[in-house]
Amino acid sequence: STVIALAGAIALATGIAGAGASAQAQTSIVVGHTLSPDSHYAIGAEAFIAKLGELSDGSFTGNQAPAGQLGGERDMIEGLQIGSLDVVITSTGPLGNFVPEVYALDLPFLFRDYDHARTVLDGEIGKELLEKINGNQLVGLAWSENGFRHVTNSQRPVRTPADLDGLKLRTMENRVHMEAFSKMGAAPTPMAFPELFTALQQGVVDGQENPVTVITASKFWEVQDHVSLTGHVYSPAVILAAPSLMDGLTEEQRGWFYEAAAASAAATRAEVNRLEEAGVALLRENGMEVITDVDKAPFAKLAEPAYSVYTDRHGPDLVTRIQAVK
Ligand code: EAX
Numbered sequence: 001s002t003v004i005a006l007a008g009a010i011a012l013a014t015g016i017a018g019a020g021a022s023a024q025a026q027t028s029i030v031v032g033h034t035l036s037p038d039s040h041y042a043i044g045a046e047a048f049i050a051k052l053g054e055l056s057d058g059s060f061t062g063n064q065a066p067a068g069q070l071g072g073e074r075d076m077i078e079g080l081q082i083g084s085l086d087v088v089i090t091s092t093g094p095l096g097n098f099v100p101e102v103y104a105l106d107l108p109f110l111f112r113d114y115d116h117a118r119t120v121l122d123g124e125i126g127k128e129l130l131e132k133i134n135g136n137q138l139v140g141l142a143w144s145e146n147g148f149r150h151v152t153n154s155q156r157p158v159r160t161p162a163d164l165d166g167l168k169l170r171t172m173e174n175r176v177h178m179e180a181f182s183k184m185g186a187a188p189t190p191m192a193f194p195e196l197f198t199a200l201q202q203g204v205v206d207g208q209e210n211p212v213t214v215i216t217a218s219k220f221w222e223v224q225d226h227v228s229l230t231g232h233v234y235s236p237a238v239i240l241a242a243p244s245l246m247d248g249l250t251e252e253q254r255g256w257f258y259e260a261a262a263a264s265a266a267a268t269r270a271e272v273n274r275l276e277e278a279g280v281a282l283l284r285e286n287g288m289e290v291i292t293d294v295d296k297a298p299f300a301k302l303a304e305p306a307y308s309v310y311t312d313r314h315g316p317d318l319v320t321r322i323q324a325v326k
Pocket of ligand 1: 073090
C-alpha cells in the first residue's frame with residue numbers, strides 16, 4: 001500500500017542521512033569503583049572509557065563514579081546483577097559471596113609474587129573463574145589488580161602474630177580473610193570500604209589491611225601510624241559488567257567492551273608496578289613507620305586453616321593447580 005511504501009522511503013532516506021558518523025546514537029557508560037579519582041582504579045576506569053570511545057568511534061562515551069559514590073563493592077555487585085549499574089571495577093573481596101569459587105583467589109600466602117598472580121589470572125585458571133562469574137548474573141570482562149595487602153594500624157608496629165593480638169582489624173566482607181585474621185590473633189571486623197576511613201579516624205577499628213595502592217590513594221597515613229609489609233594475601237581486581245547491558249549489545253560492541261577492559265587492566269597494573277617501586281618511600285614521607293623485615297612464615301602457618309573455607313566445599317584441586325603454576 002501507499003502508506004507502507006511511504007514509510008519505506010522515509011526509512012531509506014533516514015538511513016542515508018544517518019550514514020555520517022556524527023548522526024550515530026551515543027550511549028553513555030558509568031564505571032563505578034570505591035577508590036579516589038587519582039587511584040589505580042581511576043586510571044583503569046579512564047583507560048576503559050578512552051578505549052571504548054576509540055573502538056566505537058565515539059558512539060560509547062563514559063564517566064567514572066569513584067570513591068564509593070555508587071556504594072561499597074558488595075552493593076555495586078548487586079547493582080550489576082539487577083541492571084542498575086553498567087560497569088564496576090572491584091576487588092574480589094566481596095565477590096566470593098556471589099561466586100564462591102572465587103574465594104580460591106583470596107587465600108592467604110597463596111601467590112608467590114606479582115608474576116605468579118598475573119600468570120594465573122591471564123591463563124586457563126583465570127578464564128575458568130571468569131566463566132564461573134558469568135554463571136552468576138554478572139559478566140566478568142577482565143582480571144585487573146589491587147595488589148598484595150599489608151597490615152596498618154594505629155596502636156603498634158606489627159612484626160609477629162603476637163603483635164596482632166586483640167587488634168580490631170577491619171577486613172573486607174570475605175569469609176576467607178576473616179577466618180585467616182582470627183587465626184592469626186586479630187579481631188576481624190568486616191566493613192564496606194566507604195565506611196573505613198571514618199571508622200579508623202573514630203577508633204571504631206584499630207587497623208585495616210590493603211595494598212600500597214589503596215593506602216596511598218586513601219591517605220590512610222592521616223589515621224594510621226604503622227604499616228607492616230605482611231603481604232599476607234594477593235588482592236585481585238575484576239572488571240564486571242551488567243548482563244542486561246551486555247545482552248543488549250551486538251557481538252562487535254561486546255568485543256569492544258572486552259578490549260576496553262583489557263586496556264583498563266593493563267593501565268591499572270602499570271600503576272600498581274609504579275607504586276610498588278615508590279611505595280615504601282611514599283609511606284615514610286607521609287609519616288608512617290614502615291616495618292619491612294616481616295617474617296611471613298609464622299603468619300602463614302597460623303592462617304592455613306582459612307584454606308578450608310574454600311576446600312571444604314570445592315576440594316583442593318584448584319589450590320594445587322594455582323600453586324603449580326610457574
Ligand atoms: O578494591 O575494600 C577494600 O579494602 C578494597 O581493597 C578496596 O575497596 C579496593
